[in-house]
Amino acid sequence: METDKRAVETQEKVQRFVLLAVEGDAAPIEAEKSLHELEELLETAGAVSVGRIIQKLDSPHPKTYLGTGKIAEVKEKIAETGADGVITDDELTPVQLKALTDQLGVKVVDRTLLILDIFSQRAVTKEGMMQVELAQLNYRLTRLTGLGTELSRQGAAVGTHTRGAGETKLELDRRHIRRRIDMLNRQLKDMEQQRGLLRSQRTENEIPVLALVGYTNAGKSTLFNRFTNAGVLEEDKLFATLDTTTRKILLPSGREALLTDTVGFIHKLPHQLVKAFRATLEEVVYADILLHVVDASDEKAQLNMTVTTKAMEDLGAGDKPVVTLLNKQDKAGASEMAVHVPYASEEILKISAFSDEDRHAVLEAVDRILDAQQMEISVLLPYSEGRLHDMIRRKGQILEEEFREDGIFLRVRTKKKYASMVGAFQVQA
Numbered sequence: 447m448e449t450d451k452r453a454v455e456t457q458e459k460v461q462r463f464v465l466l467a468v469e470g471d472a473a474p475i476e477a478e479k480s481l482h483e484l485e486e487l488l489e490t491a492g493a494v495s496v497g498r499i500i501q502k503l504d505s506p507h508p509k510t511y512l513g514t515g516k517i518a519e520v521k522e523k524i525a526e527t528g529a530d531g532v533i534t535d536d537e538l539t540p541v542q543l544k545a546l547t548d549q550l551g552v553k554v555v556d557r558t559l560l561i562l563d564i565f566s567q568r569a570v571t572k573e574g575m576m577q578v579e580l581a582q583l584n585y586r587l588t589r590l591t592g593l594g595t596e597l598s599r600q601g602a603a604v605g606t607h608t609r610g611a612g613e614t615k616l617e618l619d620r621r622h623i624r625r626r627i628d629m630l631n632r633q634l635k636d637m638e639q640q641r642g643l644l645r646s647q648r649t650e651n652e653i654p655v656l657a658l659v660g661y662t663n664a665g666k667s668t669l670f671n672r673f674t675n676a677g678v679l680e681e682d683k684l685f686a687t688l689d690t691t692t693r694k695i696l697l698p699s700g701r702e703a704l705l706t707d708t709v710g711f712i713h714k715l716p717h718q719l720v721k722a723f724r725a726t727l728e729e730v731v732y733a734d735i736l737l738h739v740v741d742a743s744d745e746k747a748q749l750n751m752t753v754t755t756k757a758m759e760d761l762g763a764g765d766k767p768v769v770t771l772l773n774k775q776d777k778a779g780a781s782e783m784a785v786h787v788p789y790a791s792e793e794i795l796k797i798s799a800f801s802d803e804d805r806h807a808v809l810e811a812v813d814r815i816l817d818a819q820q821m822e823i824s825v826l827l828p829y830s831e832g833r834l835h836d837m838i839r840r841k842g843q844i845l846e847e848e849f850r851e852d853g854i855f856l857r858v859r860t861k862k863k864y865a866s867m868v869g870a871f872q873v874q875a
């Protein structure tokens with residue numbers, strides 16, 4: 447993404463924003479920490495923060511996000527810093543967006559629009575781009591209500607690159623948006639069906655599927671690349687990965703497995719995006735084991751874990767076996783950080799993605815879990831049991847096969863349920 451950055455720096459002035467947040471007593475995270483993350487998001491999008499204003503309020507003001515007194519303070523800050531706009535830490539309602547824009551006279555962006563912008567800059571595959579466009583259109587559609595075409599002319603919130611939904615924004619009236627949404631939904635559904643087909647072939651072959659999941663910037667792609675040499679983008683920026691990639695890997699036991707890299711989660715991830723990316727994330731629902739990667743050097747590690755766990759539960763993957771990887775142990779502060787794993791984890795490993803030894807330990811842990819799900823059995827199948835022979839060849843890993851006079855001798859490693867189906871023909875190895 448170096449080219450994007452240069453475009454922001456040289457062709458156009460880097461945009462400067464004042465960050466706004468409200469902090470209630472029941473907030474899961476301090477406003478300062480949440481704004482720190484918002485600032486990172488802003489930098490990822492190619493803009494910078496020039497100040498912060500936080501107001502103690504149980505929930506955002508329904509009309510103006512911040513209270514009237516604070517708005518005056520925001521105006522002063524804008525005048526003092528020459529900021530191009532403000533960015534709020536929460537999603538704004540159409541009413542709040544309009545009122546703030548009218549009162550401040552600068553660009554008003556919310557967390558959701560910023561994240562949508564980043565996703566739109568970073569999407570690579572056709573499906574990824576379509577999913578982002580769908581989320582953008584849904585966001586825009588609700589914001590068009592009662593606002594005429596004012597907002598639709600805004601284009602990309604922060605970055606200089608407008609892609610997808612941004613490009614055709616002028617011609618789009620609501621009807622067009624709806625039509626486009628319908629079309630995208632249809633195409634995405636087709637793609638999902640194709641993926642389902644591939645998936646059923648995989649299940650048929652019983653290759654175990656491992657999914658790397660976790661907060662954005664935790665190190666999922668770094669691990670994925672080192673396990674597979676796949677060359678997925680890994681960067682010290684939020685949301686480096688938007689697409690699900692799957693590759694075959696070899697475990698220390700000699701077993702094959704499929705490893706999947708996925709999009710990261712974030713605190714206050716826009717619901718439009720969760721919905722749009724649900725299909726890609728369904729890979730996670732079909733995984734046999736989740737590898738939950740945590741940046742253990744991040745002071746928000748505890749909250750980040752909770753965000754990921756909640757996302758897993760929402761996706762319906764809350765009951766999968768999990769290996770928790772407390773990553774970035776090579777970084778200062780990681781080893782002293784006391785994190786409590788808020789779910790039942792099969793194993794908890796402290797690792798650095800850069801260490802060969804640590805990564806090997808991860809795969810060994812995976813082998814141990816798969817071993818516990820499987821068993822080895824030796825059988826002598828009479829030649830009349832052709833169907834069973836077929837079944838076990840498809841469902842198991844054949845370690846030995848010998849065509850004997852009285853039948854086919856097989857030593858096979860398979861899931862316990864398949865072993866029991868041929869259990870009647872068990873013999874000594």
Ligand SMILES: Nc1nc2c(ncn2[C@@H]2O[C@H](COP(=O)(O)OP(=O)(O)OP(=O)(O)O)[C@@H](O)[C@H]2O)c(=O)[nH]1
Nearest residue numbers: 663664665666667668680681682685686687710799
């Ligand atoms: N020091 C250190 N840095 C790491 C480690 N693992 C990953 N990183 C760095 O952390 C940053 C983020 O890594 P990624 O692999 O892109 O993170 P990700 O989880 O895929 O992030 P998203 O795709 O945004 O969800 C990169 O700069 C990596 O080099 C580690 O064990 N130690």
Ligand SMILES: [Mg+2]
Nearest residue numbers: 666667686687
């Ligand atoms: Mg990644």
